[in-house]
Every structure is written in C-alpha cells, then in structure tokens.
Amino acid sequence: MSNVPSDWEVVIGLEVHVQLHTRAKVFASSPWGFGKAPNEQVDPVVLGLPGTLPVVNREAVEKSILFGLVVGSSVPEHCSWDRKNYFYPDNPKNYQLTQKDFPVVVGGQVEIELPGASRNVMGEHKFIRIHHAHLEEDVGKLSHAGSGSLVDYNRAGVPLLEIVTEPDLRSSAEAEAFLRSLVAMLTQAGVADCDMEKGQLRCDCNVSIRRRGADKLGTRTETKNLNSISSVRDTVIYETARQIRELEAGHSITQETRGWNAELGRGYVLRDKEDAHDYRYFPDPDIPTLKISRETVARLAKLVPENLYDRQRRYVEKLGLPYTAASVLVNDRALAEWFELAVAAHPTNPSGIANLVANDLLRDLAASAGAAGSFDEAVPAPVSLSSCPIKPAQLAGLVKLTDEAVISKQQAKEVFAEMFKTGQDAAAIVDAKGLRQNSDTGELEKIVQEVIADPAVAKSIAEYRAGNEKAINALKGPIMKCTQGKANPVLIDQLLRKFLG
Amino acid sequence: MADALHTLSAAELGRRLAAGSLTSRDLCEALIARYQVINDKVGAFTHLDQADVLAQAAASDVRRKAGQGRGPLEGIPVAIKDNIAVKGQPLTCSSKMLASLVSPYDSHVAERLRAAGAILYGRLNMDEFAMGSSTENSAIRKTFNPWDLARIPGGSSGGSAAALAAGLVPLSLGSDTGGSIRQPASHCGVVGLKPTYGLISRFGLVAFASSLDQIGPMARSIEDCELLLNALASADARDMTCFGPSDRALTPAGDAKKLRIGIPKGFLGKGVAPEVAAAVNAAIEFYRAQGCAISEVELPSADLAVPTYYVVATAEASSNLGRYDGVRYGHRSASAGTPVEMMTASRSEGFGPEVKRRILLGTFVLSAGYADAYYVRALRARAKIRAEYLAALAGVDVLLTPTVPTPAFKVGEKASDPLQLYLEDIFTIPANLAGLPAISVPCGKSGHLPVGFHLVGAPLSEAKLLAAGRLFEAAHGFAHQQATL
Incomplete structure (x- = not known):
C-alpha cells in the first residue's frame, strides 16, 4: 500500500468540496440538477444582474448544520458570509460568497477504517479531526470552442460545503479511507449525493513530508480539483515520492499550487506562492450575520443517523454478525435499515438474514437495476430498495421457514429466487411448489x-x-x-x- | 388648466383624479408636453417611453372607472433614478458600461409602485453608478440646476431633484449612499428623505455601497414625500437587510412642537456659507419659538465621517462593480483576446474616471497588507460614529444641521478637485454610516439658489422627521416651489 521509506512521514490535509442535496441554489431560488442544457438553470440573481441580492437558502444552511452534527462539531451560535474577490468569466459577480471568519461548522471528527489483512478481517480505526466546514457558492464552467469561449452558469450558485480537515492523515490509504467514510456519512444523512462522476465531490489535497519523529511540519503543496478517490490516492503517492526525491537531492520544497493529470498519472505546477491571488476578503454587506437557533439544532439533531461504525460494532457485538456482512450492510443506510426491519420480524437469527441480504439480495438488486453512478469503484453503489420486490418481513419469513426446518437451505435459495421474481411470501411459494418438508x-x-x-x-x-x-x-x-x-x-x-x- | 398641472402636488393631483375632474391620461399628456419643451434645458431625464407612459395612464383610468383603483398613487407619475430596475426599461446607471442594458426584472419598489397604481414615468439622470455630488459624472448627459442653468443640480440623484424643481414630474425616486438624495434636494429646493437602512428593499437597486445604499422618496412637499414613502416601505424577502414585517413599526410622530432638537457643536462653523448658516439659524429660531427644546450636542468623531465613508464605500464598490466585465451583459470591448483580456479592456473602456478612481481606492483599502490599516480601521470608526449618534439621539429627537455647506456651484467648478467635491457630503454621510433616517427640507435661499436644512433621527423615526418638516413648511413659503423656466 505504502512505499514511503520508513524514515519519512507524510502529512496530508484535505479540503473536500461537496455539492449539497438541495432543491434550490444557495443564494437564489433557481433550481439545479445535472444534465440540463447550458444556462437553463439561471435567474437574475444567479447571473449577478445589476440590483440583484443574495438570499441564504435555509435548506442549504440546515444541511450544513446537519453535517456538523454528524461529525460531532459544536454548532456555532451564528455564522456569516464573506466576499472572495477575483476576476474570472465563470464567476458571475466576480466575487464568490464564502465563509471566511465564521463558518457554519467548526470542529468535529470523522472515524475511518483502514483495510484489514483480508476482506473478512476488520482493519485499524482512527479519528480524523475536521477543522471547519464553510458554505459557499459553486462557480459556472468555462469552455473553449474554436476561436471563442463559452460559459455555462448552471453550476453557478450551487451550494458547496467545503470541509477542511486537520493535517491528520498519514498515508494514501488513510486519505482513501477518510473519503469513503466521509462520503458514507454525507450520503447516509442526506446531506449530499457525492456523485463524483457528476462533479458533486471535488478535493484539494495538501501534502508535506517530514522526518519521522519531527515536530515541525514540512513545506506543503496543494493539488487542486481532484475529482475521484483514486486521483487523491495517486496524488498522495506521487507527491510524497516527488518531495522525498527533492529533499534527498538537497533541494527544498516550494510552497505551490499544483494540478493533477489523471491520464498521465502526474502532477504539475499551477502557480507558486508569489503568484497567489489577493482575494480582498471582506464581510458581505448583503447578508446579515445568521443566528443559528438552538431549536433548529435540536430539530436537526433528530435527523442524525447512527454512525456508520457504531452500527457496525453493534451488528458484530450485539447481533453476532460476521464482520464481512456487517461491513457491507452499514455502508448503505437504507440497506441496513431494511435489514433491521427484517431482524425485527424474526429476531432469533440476524446472521441468517444478514447473509441473505448481503449476498443474494444485493446481487439480485444490482443485476436488476444496473449499477447506479458509482463514486468509488471499490465500494458498491447504493442500491434502490424502493423497487425491491421483497419486503423485509417477507425475507424474515423465509429465514424463519429455514430455521424451523420447514424447508432446507438448498430449497431456501430456490424460494428466494421466486420471491424476488414474484414478490410472494415464502410460505405461499413453498406451498404452491409443494416444497414443504415432511416432518411428520x-x-x-x-x-x-x-x-x-x-x-x-x-x-x-x-x-x-x-x-x-x-x-x-x-x-x-x-x-x-x-x-x-x-x-x-x-x-x-x-x-x-x-x-x- | 393643462399648463398648470405641473405645478400641483401629488396629493392635489390624487384628489382631482379621485374626484373625476382629471384623468391620468390628461395629466401624463400635459407632463409629456412640458418634457418636450423643458427636458433638453435641464437634462433631468435620460429616457422617457412616452407610448408606455400613456398606455399605463390609460390603464389606470380604466381601473379607476371600474372602481378598481389601487391606492393613493393611482394614476400619478413617479420618475425613477436610472439605477433602480424597472422591467423593460433601460438600467444604465448613467454609465457607458450599461448604456444598452434593459432590465429583465422589476425592483421591489417598482413592484410597489405598480401595486399602488402609480405610472412608472421615465428614467432620471445621475452620476455614474451614483458616484458623485453634481451629476457631472453621468456618461449620458449633463443635468443643470433649474434655478440656475449654469449650476449643478447636486448628485448623485441630480436628475430626480431637477425633474421636481423643473415641474417635470410630481414625485421621484432617488438613492442615497452618502447624501445622494438630500444634497440635490437641498440644491434644487425640494424635499428628499433617506429612510432608515432596511426600511425600503434594495432589491433592484444597482449596488454602489451595499451597507450604505437606500432608496428614498423625493417630492416638492412633505405631504407628497410621505405619500411616496408609505407606498415604498414594505418587507421584502429578497433583501436580507430589509426589515421583516415585525421589525418595521415606525415611531409615532408625537407633537412636533414638543420635539427636542439637538444642534451638533461646531457644525455651523465648518466652511458653511454665511447665507446657508443664516437660513439654518433662522430655522432653529423658528423651532425654538414653536416651543421645541433646542440643545447643543457633542459628536466628537464627526470629523472621521468623510474619510471613513470613502474607505467603506469604495471598498464595497470595488467588489460590487466587479460584475461589470462584458461577459454576460453591458459594454464588451471589441478588442477581445483571451476572456480575461476582454474583461480588462471592457472595464477600461466602460467606466468613467470617477468610477475608476473609486474602484482603485476600494481595491487598495481591501488589499492584503493594507486592509487592517484602512478597511478594518474604517469599520471601527463607523461603529464609533454610529454609537455617538445613537447616544446623542437618546437625549434629543432630531439633530439639525445644514444639508450642504454651500449652495449649488457652477458646472465644472469642482470637476478637477474630487476632494473638495467629497466635502459636499460632510453633513449627510453620518446618517448613512449609522443607518439612520434623514431628511432635507427647503428653508431659504442664498440669492436665487435654494438652501435646505437637514434632520437626522433615531432608527425608524421617519414620522418625527416628517412632522418636524411639516411644522416648518406650513409656516414658510418653500413647499411646491419650482424654478421658472
């Protein structure tokens, strides 16, 4: 996994930009979504027409607070917005509304799980601290066509939560594990969809190295706009190797902003520190400081789902599930809740239910739906349970028939296939097919x-x-x-x- | 009959319209006829869509006849400064940058006026992007003071004030960032009110300095000013700085003869012209004679107001005007290279010198290494000024000063001296920095040139300011005054 020489330590911090799952844009009432014709999802506010003003979308703020609660941050009493000024055609006002001094999320931590020695062995767990997360607006997209340039403002004003970690990550594997865990938390809480293919999650990756045991952090580089977990992993590996090479050759590391070419698998310099923008931040006078009421926080706290790894521990320790099945189930909240409904209907054999859900049901659902847009090749995309022909209590019924020896395990497979095809109860299929065992x-x-x-x-x-x-x-x-x-x-x-x- | 209509107040026009002795169409035709003769002399309007005005007037007459009149402004024309959006009308801000822009949407105040039955009557000249005190910074045309066509009307709402003084329209809208309603009102002998920050929605007002800008009513009498104010002030969810329905109750006026009036120490000394000082002192004596308690108040940080303003306002302006880059709308340079080169060239060509000066100043005061010394300090000074004004207004109801130190100057006289020009707003700026309501009321003449006094009150004390003005106005001959043209 890691080819870092043992006397060097890599230190990684991530800035993760996540498009929030909201109906409207963050400061305008225009809706947004993927795959629309250029400039279809704009209005006078999005385009920054003269005289227009931003109005903070409450849903976007609440999703941000919900994220804060998910990672255990102390929700601040208030937050405010600042203007980040820079000129670029994809930026309709030539300033971006962001939160510099008073972000909506301060602190918190994300539990991660590193890969185990094998698929059925749980790996090490760690906590990665969140420095803060701020709610800002996305920009449009500039493209070059022939002799001219084209700009599409559909993405402009889409709510973007920028989640900034402390420099707590120590390997490419930890960076990967962090992103997987973060994506699971964001999607399970309904904060964001995190579809990387649609650009809903982008990452800036800060990397520095230091001699193992050193206190002081090395000079870092920032690689911007990484749009998949594999490019974050590859960037860390590449940047670590490059920096070690530089330092061991007696050179120093330049603090610089870098880009990543995923096709070539290599990074490149975008600009160095001297060329850094002066964004001339100042508090946005159009948006008053927003008070976050404790009533709102209490209401949102009720929407926080059980933490991924708390659930996993509960499944293994209380329900006696094998780690492999537990880890598959907890990755998808809807699936886990489906599983728990089945267990409630037949509480004596959770493992029997888990095996059917994690293997047979997932396999058949994936085959019937075709995989939805996957953000990460290593983790299966969430399946749609709304169209699942089998209801949890029905699956429980099947396991119960097996447990009571009404049918054999071999027959259970056959019954399951029929249930998936017809949506009938297991008992009805057993009777209709005359599968009931003779126990007279x-x-x-x-x-x-x-x-x-x-x-x-x-x-x-x-x-x-x-x-x-x-x-x-x-x-x-x-x-x-x-x-x-x-x-x-x-x-x-x-x-x-x-x-x- | 028809040639006298331009001399009538909005309130009187409203009465005649209601009585059926006048139609909105007749009124608008009379005003258009006067416009055709007068506007080229005064230059108040930059645009008047006559067919649209007459169509609105005809529709108003139909409504009234059907018993569906919408309110006290039904059928009455209101002219609008060219930085306030009206759907289908130009929105140039008197800038080359937006010379071809037609607004695709209505501002909140335009919606309010339509809902009140008013006729949205033409676009008024202004200093480019509301930056100036003489309307000389308009890229479209010059506006002249109707009382002396060799002089400036004030600014930036120079067109709004001049149109009233020239009898071109009974009511107008201005905007005020540092005195842009009150200073031209004073120079043109009309009433101009800058409301409490947040009383009137800024949605659709092209931003100059967002934390200071307010739209306000201008008229030839206190009664008309109040009529227009009442139509404009309402909650608007599209402006987060606009008061919500529960926070916007105005303080009752009370008995104007019992007002406690504070006179800021030293304000009548600072370069105030003797005729201006005399007119303002006479107003003070009038109020004293009426029974008002007159006292001197200390505002020790008042000297900081102008420098503070020129840091805060230019900082915000440098950001607010960033959006004019030729990409989506407005002037686009023909010498297009890369997108960023095109943006640079468009801005260099589209903005006038005063706008560029303020963008540069604002960019400087926000830049890394300087922001603490300028912008952050200015915010501290602003907070101090606001605290001093609020403390003073805890002991008195209103503060009375001249509106402007000197009467209207000659066109071109201060064009090469921006710093001298910035002092035009020395008495009006603090109300913007502190978010307080303020009004300019005509109170006399310096020779043939009008002079006004200035009242500032506590937040939401508009009714007191109007009551004080009404008391003075009723005893003097300055209401409804118009220049002879």
Whole structure:
C-alpha cells in the first residue's frame, strides 16, 4: 500500500468540496440538477444582474448544520458570509460568497477504517479531526470552442460545503479511507449525493513530508480539483515520492499550487506562492450575520443517523454478525435499515438474514437495476430498495421457514429466487411448489422402519453399528426417494440413529 | 388648466383624479408636453417611453372607472433614478458600461409602485453608478440646476431633484449612499428623505455601497414625500437587510412642537456659507419659538465621517462593480483576446474616471497588507460614529444641521478637485454610516439658489422627521416651489 521509506512521514490535509442535496441554489431560488442544457438553470440573481441580492437558502444552511452534527462539531451560535474577490468569466459577480471568519461548522471528527489483512478481517480505526466546514457558492464552467469561449452558469450558485480537515492523515490509504467514510456519512444523512462522476465531490489535497519523529511540519503543496478517490490516492503517492526525491537531492520544497493529470498519472505546477491571488476578503454587506437557533439544532439533531461504525460494532457485538456482512450492510443506510426491519420480524437469527441480504439480495438488486453512478469503484453503489420486490418481513419469513426446518437451505435459495421474481411470501411459494418438508414423525418413522427392513441396506447398517458413522448416509437416499425428497433431513437423521442405536 | 398641472402636488393631483375632474391620461399628456419643451434645458431625464407612459395612464383610468383603483398613487407619475430596475426599461446607471442594458426584472419598489397604481414615468439622470455630488459624472448627459442653468443640480440623484424643481414630474425616486438624495434636494429646493437602512428593499437597486445604499422618496412637499414613502416601505424577502414585517413599526410622530432638537457643536462653523448658516439659524429660531427644546450636542468623531465613508464605500464598490466585465451583459470591448483580456479592456473602456478612481481606492483599502490599516480601521470608526449618534439621539429627537455647506456651484467648478467635491457630503454621510433616517427640507435661499436644512433621527423615526418638516413648511413659503423656466 505504502512505499514511503520508513524514515519519512507524510502529512496530508484535505479540503473536500461537496455539492449539497438541495432543491434550490444557495443564494437564489433557481433550481439545479445535472444534465440540463447550458444556462437553463439561471435567474437574475444567479447571473449577478445589476440590483440583484443574495438570499441564504435555509435548506442549504440546515444541511450544513446537519453535517456538523454528524461529525460531532459544536454548532456555532451564528455564522456569516464573506466576499472572495477575483476576476474570472465563470464567476458571475466576480466575487464568490464564502465563509471566511465564521463558518457554519467548526470542529468535529470523522472515524475511518483502514483495510484489514483480508476482506473478512476488520482493519485499524482512527479519528480524523475536521477543522471547519464553510458554505459557499459553486462557480459556472468555462469552455473553449474554436476561436471563442463559452460559459455555462448552471453550476453557478450551487451550494458547496467545503470541509477542511486537520493535517491528520498519514498515508494514501488513510486519505482513501477518510473519503469513503466521509462520503458514507454525507450520503447516509442526506446531506449530499457525492456523485463524483457528476462533479458533486471535488478535493484539494495538501501534502508535506517530514522526518519521522519531527515536530515541525514540512513545506506543503496543494493539488487542486481532484475529482475521484483514486486521483487523491495517486496524488498522495506521487507527491510524497516527488518531495522525498527533492529533499534527498538537497533541494527544498516550494510552497505551490499544483494540478493533477489523471491520464498521465502526474502532477504539475499551477502557480507558486508569489503568484497567489489577493482575494480582498471582506464581510458581505448583503447578508446579515445568521443566528443559528438552538431549536433548529435540536430539530436537526433528530435527523442524525447512527454512525456508520457504531452500527457496525453493534451488528458484530450485539447481533453476532460476521464482520464481512456487517461491513457491507452499514455502508448503505437504507440497506441496513431494511435489514433491521427484517431482524425485527424474526429476531432469533440476524446472521441468517444478514447473509441473505448481503449476498443474494444485493446481487439480485444490482443485476436488476444496473449499477447506479458509482463514486468509488471499490465500494458498491447504493442500491434502490424502493423497487425491491421483497419486503423485509417477507425475507424474515423465509429465514424463519429455514430455521424451523420447514424447508432446507438448498430449497431456501430456490424460494428466494421466486420471491424476488414474484414478490410472494415464502410460505405461499413453498406451498404452491409443494416444497414443504415432511416432518411428520409418525409417517417418517414408518418409512424409516420399512427402509431399515430392506435387506439391500443390511450391509450399511452393519457398518454403522460397527462404528462407521458415515455409513448412515447410505440409508438416507432410499428414504428421500420414498418421500420425493421432502423428508426433513434432520429428522431422518434423528430417527435413523434412534432405530439403529 | 393643462399648463398648470405641473405645478400641483401629488396629493392635489390624487384628489382631482379621485374626484373625476382629471384623468391620468390628461395629466401624463400635459407632463409629456412640458418634457418636450423643458427636458433638453435641464437634462433631468435620460429616457422617457412616452407610448408606455400613456398606455399605463390609460390603464389606470380604466381601473379607476371600474372602481378598481389601487391606492393613493393611482394614476400619478413617479420618475425613477436610472439605477433602480424597472422591467423593460433601460438600467444604465448613467454609465457607458450599461448604456444598452434593459432590465429583465422589476425592483421591489417598482413592484410597489405598480401595486399602488402609480405610472412608472421615465428614467432620471445621475452620476455614474451614483458616484458623485453634481451629476457631472453621468456618461449620458449633463443635468443643470433649474434655478440656475449654469449650476449643478447636486448628485448623485441630480436628475430626480431637477425633474421636481423643473415641474417635470410630481414625485421621484432617488438613492442615497452618502447624501445622494438630500444634497440635490437641498440644491434644487425640494424635499428628499433617506429612510432608515432596511426600511425600503434594495432589491433592484444597482449596488454602489451595499451597507450604505437606500432608496428614498423625493417630492416638492412633505405631504407628497410621505405619500411616496408609505407606498415604498414594505418587507421584502429578497433583501436580507430589509426589515421583516415585525421589525418595521415606525415611531409615532408625537407633537412636533414638543420635539427636542439637538444642534451638533461646531457644525455651523465648518466652511458653511454665511447665507446657508443664516437660513439654518433662522430655522432653529423658528423651532425654538414653536416651543421645541433646542440643545447643543457633542459628536466628537464627526470629523472621521468623510474619510471613513470613502474607505467603506469604495471598498464595497470595488467588489460590487466587479460584475461589470462584458461577459454576460453591458459594454464588451471589441478588442477581445483571451476572456480575461476582454474583461480588462471592457472595464477600461466602460467606466468613467470617477468610477475608476473609486474602484482603485476600494481595491487598495481591501488589499492584503493594507486592509487592517484602512478597511478594518474604517469599520471601527463607523461603529464609533454610529454609537455617538445613537447616544446623542437618546437625549434629543432630531439633530439639525445644514444639508450642504454651500449652495449649488457652477458646472465644472469642482470637476478637477474630487476632494473638495467629497466635502459636499460632510453633513449627510453620518446618517448613512449609522443607518439612520434623514431628511432635507427647503428653508431659504442664498440669492436665487435654494438652501435646505437637514434632520437626522433615531432608527425608524421617519414620522418625527416628517412632522418636524411639516411644522416648518406650513409656516414658510418653500413647499411646491419650482424654478421658472
């Protein structure tokens, strides 16, 4: 995973820009969404027409506060906006409304899980501190066509939460794990959709290195606008190697802003410190300081879902799930809640339910829907459970039938497939297909006695009685044949042992 | 009959319209006829869509006839400064930068006027982007003081004041960032009110300095000024700095003869012309005679007002005017290279010298390494000035000073001396810095040139300012005054 020489330590801080899941833009009533014709989602405010004024979108502020609550920040009493002034055609007012001094989220932490030694072994957990997160407006998109330039302001004014970490990350693997955990938290709380293919999550990555054990941080570089988790990982690996090479060659690191070419797999210098913009920040006079009432905070606190890893620990420790199934379930809140509804309907075998959900149900859902836009190739995209033909209580019913030996595990697979196809209850399918096991002790006793009496099996009986345990299995075939395969295998085993014993 | 209509107040026009002795169409035709003769001399209007005005007037007459009149302004023309958006009308801010811009939307005040039945009557000249005190910074035309066509009308709402003094319209809207309603009102002998910051929505007012800008009513009498103010003031969710419905109750006027009037110490000494000082002193004596308590108040930080203003206002302006870059609308340079080169060239060509001067100053005071010494200090000074004014206004109801130290100067006289020009606003700026309501009331003449006094009150004390003005106006002959042209 890491090819950093052991005497160097890499220090990473991330700035993650997330488009919030809101109906309207952050300072205008214009709606926004992906895939519209250029400049279709604009209004006088978005375009910065003379005389227009921003009005803070309450939904965007509340989603930001919700994020703060998810990461355990202390929600500030108030927040305010500042103007960041710079000229570029994608910026309709030539200033961006952002939060410099009083952001909406201060502090907090994100728990991460590093990869374990293998897929079914849990890796190390760590906490990454959040410095702050501020709510700002996205800019439009400038493109060059022939001799001219074209600008599309659909993205301008889309609410953007910039989440800034402390420099707590120490490897590319930790950066990856952080982003996965962050995305899970954002999506599970309904704060953001985080679809990287749609540009809903972009990252700036600060990297420095220092001698292991050193207190002082090295000079950092910032690589901007990374639009996938793999480019963040690759940037960290590339930048770490480059900086070690520079320092070991006796050069120093220049504080600079860099870009990343994902196709070539290499970084490049955008501008150095001397060329840094002077943004001439000042408090926006159009937006008064916003008071965040404790009533609002209390109301939003109720919307905070159970933390990903708290849920995982609960599944493993309280419900007795294997780590692998637990880790799959907790990654998708809707799936986990679906699972819990099934457990509520049949509380005695959570693992049995988990295995069906994490394996069979997920597989069939993914196959029937086709994978939705995945933000990260290593983690399956959330599946849509709204169209799932099986309801949680129905799945519980199937596991219950298996647990009560009404059907065998092999039959359960067949019933599951039918349930997924038709949405019928397991019991109805079992009855319709005549799959119900014969557990009638009286009837089975008769059949067992008849089979034992058959001279054709006398040899196997003798072997069993002589101590060959496995010889008993030779008797089960004929019994199954007599019952068209419906005999309860557990019961047959018991009966055989009783009569032969 | 028709030639006298331009001399009538909005209130009297309203009465005649209501009585059925006058139609809005007749009124507008009379005003258009006068416009055709007078406007080229005065230069108050930059644009008048006559067909649109007559269509609005005809619609108003139909409404009234059907018993569906909308309010006290039904059928009455209101002329609008060219930095306030009216759908389908030019919104040039008297700048080459926006010379071709037609607003695709209505400002909040335009909506309010339409809802009150008013006729949205033409666009008024101004200093470019409201930066100036003489309307000489207009890139479109010059405006002259109707009382003396060799002199400036004041600014930046020079067109708004001149149109009233010339009898071109009974009511007008101005905007005031440091005195831009009150100073031209004083120079043109009309009433101009800058409301409490937040009383009138800024939605649709092209921003100069957002924390100081307010739209306000201008008229030839206190009664008309109040009529227009009442139509404009309402909550608006599109301006977060505009008071909500629960926070906008005006303080009752009370008995004007019992007002406590504070005279700021030293204000009548600072370069105030003797005729101006005499007129203002006479007004003070009038109020004393009426029974008002007159006392001297201390405003020790008043000297900081002008420098503080020119830091705060230019800082905000440098950012507010950033959007004029030729990309989406407005002037685009023909010498286009890269997008950024095109933006630079468009701004260099589109802005006039005073606007450029203020953008440069504002950019400087916000830049890294200087912001603490200038912008941040100015914010501290502003807070101090506001605190001193509020403290003074805890002991008195209004503060009375001249509106402007000297009467209107000659066109071109101060064109090469911006610093001298900035002192025109020395008495009016503090009300903007402190967010307080203020009014200029005509109180005399310096020779043939009008002089006004200035009242500042506590937040939401507009009714007191108007009551004080009404008391003075009723006993003097300055209401409804117009220049002879």
